Amino acid sequence: MLVINTVLSVMAYDYPPEKLSVYVSDDGRSNLTFYALVEAASFSKHWIPYCKKFKVEPRSPAAYLSSGPESVGTFDSAALLAIKKLYKEMENRVEGTTKLGTISGDLATQEGFSQWDSQATSGNNQAIVKILIDGRDSNAVDIEGTVLPTLVYVAREKRPQYPNNFKAGAMNALIRVSSEISNAPFILNVDCDMYSNSSDSVRDALCFFMDEESGHEISYVQYPQNFRNLLRSNIYGDYIKIINEVEFPGFGEAMFVGTGCFHRRESLCGRKYSKSYKEHYQYRSERNPQESAVVLEERAKSLVSCTYENNTGWGKDMGMMYGCPVEDAITGLSIQCKGWKSIYFNPPMEAFLGISPTALGQFLVQHKRWSEGLFKIFLSKYCPFLYGHGKIKLKVQMAYALYLLWAPLSLPMLYYVVVPSLCLLKGIPLFPKISSSWFLPFAYVVAATQSYSLGECLWCGETLGSWWNMQRMRVMRRTTSYLFGLVDTVLQQLGFGSSGFVITAKVTDDEALQRYAAGSMEFGSSSPMFTILATVALLNLVCFVGGVAGVVAVVGGGAGGGMVSQMALQVLLCGLLVFGSIPIYQGLFFRKDKGALPTALAVQAAFLAALACLVPLR
Secondary structure: OHHHHHHHHHHOOOOOHHHOEEEEEOOOOOHHHHHHHHHHHHHHHHHHHHHHHHOOOOOOHHHHHOOOHHHOOOOOHHHHHHHHHHHHHHHHHHHHHHHHOOOOHHHHOOOOHHHOOOOOEOOEEOOEEEEEEOOOOOOOEOOOOOEOOEEEEEEOOEOOOOOOOHHHHHHHHHHHHHHHHOOOOEEEEOOOOOEEOOOOHHHHHHHHHOOOOOHHHEEEEEOOOOEOOOOOOOOOOOOHHHHHHHHHHHOOOOOOOOOOEEEEHHHHOOOOOOOOHHHHOOOOOOOOOOOOHHHHHHHHHHHOOOOOOOOOOEOOOEOOOOOOOOHHHHHHHHHHHOOOEEEEOOOOOOOEEEOOOOOHHHHHHHHHHHHHHHHHHHHOOOOHHHHOOOOOOHHHHHHHHHHHOOHHHHHHHHHHHHHHHHHHHHOOOOOOOOOOOOHHHHHHHHHHHHHHHHHHHHHOOOOHHHHHHHHHHHHHHHHOHHHHHHHHHHHHHOOOOOOOOOOOOOOOOHHHHHHHHOOOOOOOOOOHHHHHHHHHHHHHHHHHHHHHHHHHHHHHOOOOOOHHHHHHHHHHHHHHHHHHOHHHHHHHHHOOOOOOOOHHHHHHHHHHHHHHHHOOOO
């Protein structure tokens, strides 16, 4: 249903349907997904005219029907009840078929379903290309007789002996299939969980591409990523608002983030920008109207075979770049270094809305993949200071580095959450006394950085509580996600292991969603990342209690009048780390729900923390 709602939201754009084609990449090659799209194609005949008649926003049925639609646009209760009934019937059919796990006998005999081989798997299968709605067909109309957008299902061929290149490979397959079927000059790529929230997004993007003075220079228009399920308290400290409203507007160019981006086809396919481009640009769209959909499908299948890209420029000079888990960032950088400009556009009405992870493990794994891929770019020939030298501005190179160097930030953070606390426990001062003039630089850095961070959050509409959660999650990300990303990248550079693509789960059970809505962190499993978090939390708790007790004992004995002044910053730092670890202590000792940390992990973390506290420091 997540996929269906995204597909229907972009099919219903306020744009001429004969110029709109939607391609769905199913890398899991599921006949259940194909069945869901068949249902979506049928429902679109009712949904699209309903949206345009009543000026519906947003045009994802699930989002619209759950958001009090009577308050949006023109309202007709009878039409609303009818569309609700149709959607609910479709949802029941899709979910019922999904629970069965197979297509029933009648459906299985229909055209399209016969292409599934019972022996095939998601990693070993032939290609499937099926045009579910052919916009050229006079019968492909909605209930009011208006032509429907073209809808195409694509599952590329996969064989174990050939690399599939993950999301980048799937995107390149769609680029080639679309060039054969519709060959539109502009391409929007959207993740399956990012439905369109504004029906004007296409028109808005084309305003930049078709600008008479500078439109010919623009390769892509990037909309910001936004999430519809973020809590006001922002329990996982997602600082997407800071990125969207502060960092990206100051970037100088738009960083391609992999979704919600409109591309010029020619630039995405490797063409370099030249000043003469405006004069000789002509869009070629040749398609024989008499050619059947079956012929097109067969020809398109050859473009998504596992051997098609052999000895070609795909993944190097053409399409999405290969060899990196964050193919979006490296592709955008490559395009900019070919002379193209890019636009970051953040309209008042959010153009796309997705789903943020609702479990801590999902969140940390996602950031691990990002930090690993970004750091890999920095260490490669595509490092912006080398690859971009003389091609993009120094300001843009530095802006890229802000993200590419996430992984190395784990080392200073790991030092700060471990060493000062252990030194506090041993009574070893690391910072100047409060009475010393050398204390002022430390006080300035702490006050300035935190004040600026708080100001950013409040300016972006965040609360004081969400700002604190951001500080807490910054520590958690850097000591786990970024650390693992750094280690994996270094090992790969040394020839040990290879990069992979880990998909972040977005579907969660009802109980976990209730805990998330209540503001509880979701652990629920054992993980090396959770072991690190629990160990650091327990280590700081022991060090804080033992260190403060030691300071009080010395001062109480009258032998250490300057001890408080000497250890003040370490006590403050360790105390803040303990305060920030409260959700971890709750997960270790107090919570009894399924989202708590396992007992075995708590024992393991306690052992490691005790071992660390026993290490003699000199």
